[in-house]
Amino acid sequence: MVNDVSVQLLDRALREAPPLLRSEILDVARNTSGLAKDSFVAAGCRRPTSEEISVFVVVAAIRKLLSWINFQRRTISAVSQPTRDFVGFRIGRTEISTNAQSFRDAQAMEVDLRTVIEELGLTDLVSSATLRSLARKVHESLH
Amino acid sequence: MKASIDRDSLLQAIEGFTARHRHALHALVRRNSQLLEVAALMSCVQHYEHSGYVVSAMNTDPAGTVVFKSATTGDPRKYSWFAVATDSGQCFEIHANLPVKSAYGLDGGVYVVDVAVVTADAAATKVRGRQWVVESLSVLTFAEVKALPVYPMLLAHFVGIVHEVKPQFLAGRVPYGFRRDRHLSLDPWTGR
Numbered sequence: 001m002v003n004d005v006s007v008q009l010l011d012r013a014l015r016e017a018p019p020l021l022r023s024e025i026l027d028v029a030r031n032t033s034g035l036a037k038d039s040f041v042a043a044g045c046r047r048p049t050s051e052e053i054s055v056f057v058v059v060a061a062i063r064k065l066l067s068w069i070n071f072q073r074r075t076i077s078a079v080s081q082p083t084r085d086f087v088g089f090r091i092g093r094t095e096i097s098t099n100a101q102s103f104r105d106a107q108a109m110e111v112d113l114r115t116v117i118e119e120l121g122l123t124d125l126v127s128s129a130t131l132r133s134l135a136r137k138v139h140e141s142l143h
Numbered sequence: 144m145k146a147s148i149d150r151d152s153l154l155q156a157i158e159g160f161t162a163r164h165r166h167a168l169h170a171l172v173r174r175n176s177q178l179l180e181v182a183a184l185m186s187c188v189q190h191y192e193h194s195g196y197v198v199s200a201m202n203t204d205p206a207g208t209v210v211f212k213s214a215t216t217g218d219p220r221k222y223s224w225f226a227v228a229t230d231s232g233q234c235f236e237i238h239a240n241l242p243v244k245s246a247y248g249l250d251g252g253v254y255v256v257d258v259a260v261v262t263a264d265a266a267a268t269k270v271r272g273r274q275w276v277v278e279s280l281s282v283l284t285f286a287e288v289k290a291l292p293v294y295p296m297l298l299a300h301f302v303g304i305v306h307e308v309k310p311q312f313l314a315g316r317v318p319y320g321f322r323r324d325r326h327l328s329l330d331p332w333t334g335r
Contacts, residue, residue, distance in 0.1 A: 013158040018172040054150040075182045086200040087207045105167035
């Protein structure tokens with residue numbers, strides 16, 4: 001069962017995001033929504049409420065957003081370590097190094113998103129290794 | 144006190160976050176595919192470093208920056224690459240987006256692999272316009288990356304590239320010394 005309401009609300013919440021990022025996050029949300037029922041059943045919750053499924057889907061979307069930003073921050077970090085015999089990468093006119101504005105932006109976004117996640121009480125949920133584990137934590141959080 | 148979790152507050156948080164970082168997110172998306180290729184190259188560099196080789200950036204610009212080849216065309220020697228050496232001397236090189244001639248060689252096929260590990264004496268020759276190629280015999284191993292969820296056609300695409308560039312790998316045969324030298328490999332049957 002696809003929880004279209006959550007996906008539609010997410011679509012609206014992401015209207016300021018770039019189209020590619022928005023579309024990837026919505027794909028994750030749709031797929032997660034499709035797997036929601038089975039994930040909750042596997043986690044021991046036979047009848048998840050619509051609120052549980054909504055939170056499950058939206059947390060998966062937040063995880064996807066965090067993984068995009070974290071990937072960029074870690075990759076830029078890896079290419080400009082002080083022990084290397086080069087200072088960074090250049091792709092055309094784009095500089096990729098820890099001295100570049102893009103790195104500071106990625107770092108600031110990750111800090112901000114992690115703060116938001118913490119304030120919302122999602123730190124444990126976002127660190128779930130599997131959808132089943134996420135379903136179990138969502139079920140426990142809402143009861 | 145445990146924070147109460149509800150869908151609407153999560154959605155509001157997402158909306159607020161994307162509005163606050165609107166410009167930075169657009170820039171992030173623009174460079175994501177390039178960073179994926181950079182990450183693949185650096186993973187390859189780290190693989191050989193962890194295997195005991197000394198890896199050095201070559202042909203960097205005067206500021207010491209690696210000039211990354213992101214285009215499928217152009218002379219690979221005009222960009223940076225990594226030299227991989229043992230204590231006894233230089234052994235091979237790692238290049239990004241290297242055009243490789245098909246192993247069959249007579250069909251004019253050119254396959255640009257995301258990361259190529261080639262012999263140190265690999266020569267790139269100009270075939271037409273801005274298109275340069277390296278012979279597949281010079282390629283020791285290679286890596287391809289995609290930012291997509293795995294699906295059957297994608298795996299077929301990967302297998303197809305191996306079939307065109309290093310077909311002998313599909314039969315599970317690798318050149319003498321390949322495993323000893325700890326080259327990048329993925330056994331198609333065991334996935335290791």
